[in-house]
């Protein structure tokens with residue numbers, strides 16, 4: 001049965017926002033501003049910041065503003081069904097939670113709260129390799145909810161095999177391999193505060209709990225954490241990876257594999273040629289290449305080039321239901337929500353994440369209806385106009 005996401009609107013009008021959800025805004029574009037009052041300057045700078053001048057981060061939003069929805073009338077969109085099927089599993093809506101590392105910097109329960117919120121809504125959470133909780137802890141918190149795993153690809157095959165084995169064992173179904181962060185960009189907000197959460201224990205929980213990684217250390221993390229952290233960072237940064245080596249991942253992972261960080265149409269084609277099951281069109285929320293193309297501008301060509309041969313997912317700049325509609329119309333099968341749910345987590349832990357995701361899905365549902373569509377599958381570029 002199709003979930004009635006728009007019902008959250010009535011719930012709020014009848015019960016107010018103070019009921020089961022923490023009382024904060026339903027305007028997801030205003031979340032950063034209110035989260036700024038809750039977070040430490042370091043955590044805020046890390047989450048909200050981008051690479052260099054912030055040009056790509058701004059471009060991501062400007063691109064959404066350039067595309068306009070052209071609503072259709074009298075189409076009978078009273079009954080909507082937002083569900084999509086990805087890799088054989090029906091999702092209630094075309095939205096997943098993007099991999100975001102070190103979530104304990106915004107809320108003590110971090111990824112555990114996010115996992116519970118995601119599971120309650122049946123929305124897949126993509127767990128980051130740089131999480132503050134282990135693969136096993138997050139799986140337990142998420143119960144039977146859908147979960148995917150994001151890999152920062154270690155250059156040690158045994159460690160890679162061990163981490164992926166743990167993820168499979170714990171019921172993570174799809175693997176998202178992030179390619180755009182093999183070294184960290186110049187990030188002035190973090191540099192100015194000399195703050196990088198990965199250089200502390202937070203953000204290395206998965207590595208430090210990994211037997212194959214621990215076997216590589218001269219001293220255990222309990223004896224010498226700083227050295228262990230540096231060894232881990234050195235393991236997943238660097239360029240010994242190549243298109244050819246994707247076959248190694250294929251051998252280690254028997255489920256779907258998606259490459260995240262694809263922006264060039266030729267790379268999208270290469271991903272398909274390499275036998276990948278999907279791609280995430282993403283510029284990492286403008287956190288890596290300053291001056292890069294808006295992710296939304298990369299989407300239509302890529303969707304056209306690979307559509308049908310691999311699943312095309314999208315992220316970077318999604319803030320509203322209308323944004324989701326636009327990305328779907330331009331060829332994405334589903335989108336990843338990033339910073340907004342992290343701000344939800346900051347506001348109210350599990351309830352905060354739930355409120356943000358429910359708000360997004362309600363807004364998507366109502367916007368889809370008012371634009372004249374019943375399902376994501378009915379959308380095409382003709383739903384939009386540039387203006």
Ligand SMILES: Cc1cc2nc3c(=O)[nH]c(=O)nc-3n(C[C@H](O)[C@H](O)[C@H](O)COP(=O)(O)O)c2cc1C
Nearest residue numbers: 047098099100101128178284285316317318338339
């Ligand atoms: C604080 C923060 C941490 C992130 N950590 C990861 C990560 O560990 N792995 C990853 O693939 N992407 C990571 N990302 C990128 C997101 O998955 C996603 O691509 C990005 O947030 C999309 O941009 P948006 O949040 O502006 O919509 C991170 C993003 C933020 C904001």
Ligand SMILES: CCCCC(=O)C(=O)O
Nearest residue numbers: 101130181184198284287
């Ligand atoms: C090595 C960086 C991991 C976290 C991340 O992806 C980000 O801060 O954007």
